[in-house]
Amino acid sequence: MPELPEVETVRQGLAKWVTGRRIASVEVRHPRAIRRHLPGADHFAAVLAGHTVIDVCRRGKYLWLPLDSGDAIIGHLGMSGQLLFQPGDAPDEAHLRIRFRFADGGPELRFVDQRTFGGLSVSPGGAELPAEIAHIARDPMDPLFSDADFVANLRRKHTEVKRALLDQTLISGVGNIYADEALWRSKLHGARPTDAITKPAAARLLGHVREVLSEALVAGGTSFDALYVNVNGESGYFDRSLNVYGREGEPCNRCGTPIRREAFMNRSSFSCPRCQPRPRRPVRATS
DNA sequence: CAGCTAGCCTGATTGC
DNA sequence: TGCAATCAGGCTAGCT
Incomplete structure (x- = not known):
């Protein structure tokens, strides 16, 4: 049940393993894992391919990953979502929803989610707090929390x-x-x-x-x-x-x-x- | 407008 | 044994 400590743990792992890497391709295995993206899964994959992750941020239980394109990937783990780094030849997980391959040929990033309460989306927000999650309050560990x-x-x-x-x-x-x-x-x-x-x-x-x-x-x-x-x-x-x-x-x-x-x-x-x-x-x- | 709740989803477990 | 009901729960849309 990912709450702040779990999501922050995932954020730290992502920051270490994905910052500075260029996305080569995105494979959407389950449409429900993509949220609020009306143009569809193909478009979702297309706008991300070729761009580099420049940071990994968190707001409450949401994650967002600004890209060098000015867009950001927003992620929420829901109840059962996982973000895992796996060698490209590792067998697919039973509930693999989205796969990111990188230009460096290193470990791929997999969004795995049994109950599909979680999902990813793309926001034009960039490094700023995306509008989609602007309603989420700061968390009590945030230095600017009042x-x-x-x-x-x-x-x-x-x-x-x-x-x-x-x-x-x-x-x-x-x-x-x-x-x-x-x-x-x-x-x-x-x-x-x-x-x-x-x-x-x-x-x-x-x-x-x-x-x-x-x-x-x-x-x-x-x-x-x-x-x-x-x-x-x-x-x-x-x-x-x-x-x-x-x-x-x-x-x-x-x-x-x-x-x-x-x-x-x-x-x-x-x-x-x-x-x-x-x-x-x-x-x-x-x- | 603020408060509240149904529904989303699947696998493990429990009950008949 | 087999099937059905129950439970887990963060979030949002839509209701009051």
Whole structure:
């Protein structure tokens, strides 16, 4: 499940292995892996061929690769997307969607995606933040991220705090796993109304978000199966450090109470019933 | 306008 | 054994 630490790990691998290389050809194996590109797969391949990757950037969970043509490749891994470097003679992966060959004849770049929630697109944005992802907020590791703005914007919203953490226009890079982990560290239940969170509590929560993201980044990310891997196909090991996510029924690492699992937006939230009591009242009366 | 949710997708797992 | 239902979940379009 690629969230910020996983995507940043992939970005670093890409930066090392693809910067400065000239794309020789692009092979699109599955049309759904190309996003918002009405001219079609052939055109997508044609506008990229012959151009050199000059950088690898990230905004939240999006990657973008400026080219010397002034265009940029935008990528999102979705749930199961992988960007892998492979020798040209390595057998095709079962879910190989897009293949990039390079003029230097070195390892090719493969976009592999089982569930096709991810995809690539081309933007004329170049080295600037592409317009397609301009709505994505800065992430909390970004030097230009404003803590004060985050606290103010969070408290201005009328929603539940976990929803807010997952809102990529408020703060980017946080997904279901790290949201649950940060809330546990802050002893907050995800259903707590954002407009009732004090400034200090919001600042503490932000600190815990930053803490869990940076610890996971050092560990190379989290993976429960082989779905998230770095560009060399290796999994991270932060899952050993998770305190609540996926630990239903297991003892809380703080108080020993069995971790609870609750339905949340057609998925799951994990929390400690004792450290993170549910708010007493619903967010807001409906009338 | 802000908040919310269905739907996208496939493989592993569970249930009958 | 075999088939069907369930679950995983980031993001966007479109609804209220």
